[in-house]
Amino acid sequence: MSGFGVMGPGLAAARLEERKRRQATRGQNKRRGRGPMMGIFSVFPLLTIPVVVYNLMAFVFNKGPDLVAGEAATTAPALASTLAAPIVSVPMVSGASWTMDGSDILILISLLFLFVEILKSTSTGTATILNHAVSMILFIVCLVEFLLFKNFATSAFFILTMMTLLDVLAGVVVTIVSARRDFAVGEGFN
Incomplete structure (x- = not known):
C-alpha cells in the first residue's frame, strides 16, 4: 500500500505539495546561485578579451623606443604591418578573392563579444552595475592607450575603443x- 490509508488523504496531499515546493525552490536556487564562475562572467566585460589580445600583440611586436607617440619614428609600428597581413583568403564565385587580415578577425570577434555584452546588460542587479563600471574603466584604458602609444594608433584599435x-x-x-x-x-500591484 502507498501509505494513503495510514496518513490520510489530507496529509498525503500536504506532503506532495511540500515536495513540489522544495523542488521548485531547488530549481530557483540553482538559477540564482550560479556559482562563482557565473558571477565573474556577469561582472567581467567580454570586450576585455580582445583588448588584452591587442595589448599582448602591441607589446610583443614592439620595435623598441618608438612605442610612445611623442617620440620620432622613421617606420610604421610593427603591429600595423602584422595586423594588415592576410590570414584567410576565400575565392568567390565572381572570381574575386575575399581576404581577411588580422585586424578584420579581431574586429569580428569583438563584435560577437559586444553582442553578448548587450544581451548581458538586459538584466538588472548589482553584477550588471559592476559590469558597467568595469566597462567604463576598460573604455578609459583603451582611450588612453589610443592617444598615447603608437602601436595603438590603428583603425582596428580605434574601432575596438568605440566598441567599448x-x-x-x-x-x-x-x-x-x-x-x-x-x-x-x-507599481501596478499596489
Missing part, C-alpha cells in the same frame, strides 16, 4: 529602460 564606448552607453541605457519597466510593472 558603445558597450558602456548601450549597457547603461538598456539597464535604465529595463529598470524603469520593472518599476512600472511593480
Whole structure:
C-alpha cells in the first residue's frame, strides 16, 4: 500500500505539495546561485578579451623606443604591418578573392563579444552595475592607450575603443529602460 490509508488523504496531499515546493525552490536556487564562475562572467566585460589580445600583440611586436607617440619614428609600428597581413583568403564565385587580415578577425570577434555584452546588460542587479563600471574603466584604458602609444594608433584599435564606448552607453541605457519597466510593472500591484 502507498501509505494513503495510514496518513490520510489530507496529509498525503500536504506532503506532495511540500515536495513540489522544495523542488521548485531547488530549481530557483540553482538559477540564482550560479556559482562563482557565473558571477565573474556577469561582472567581467567580454570586450576585455580582445583588448588584452591587442595589448599582448602591441607589446610583443614592439620595435623598441618608438612605442610612445611623442617620440620620432622613421617606420610604421610593427603591429600595423602584422595586423594588415592576410590570414584567410576565400575565392568567390565572381572570381574575386575575399581576404581577411588580422585586424578584420579581431574586429569580428569583438563584435560577437559586444553582442553578448548587450544581451548581458538586459538584466538588472548589482553584477550588471559592476559590469558597467568595469566597462567604463576598460573604455578609459583603451582611450588612453589610443592617444598615447603608437602601436595603438590603428583603425582596428580605434574601432575596438568605440566598441567599448558603445558597450558602456548601450549597457547603461538598456539597464535604465529595463529598470524603469520593472518599476512600472511593480507599481501596478499596489
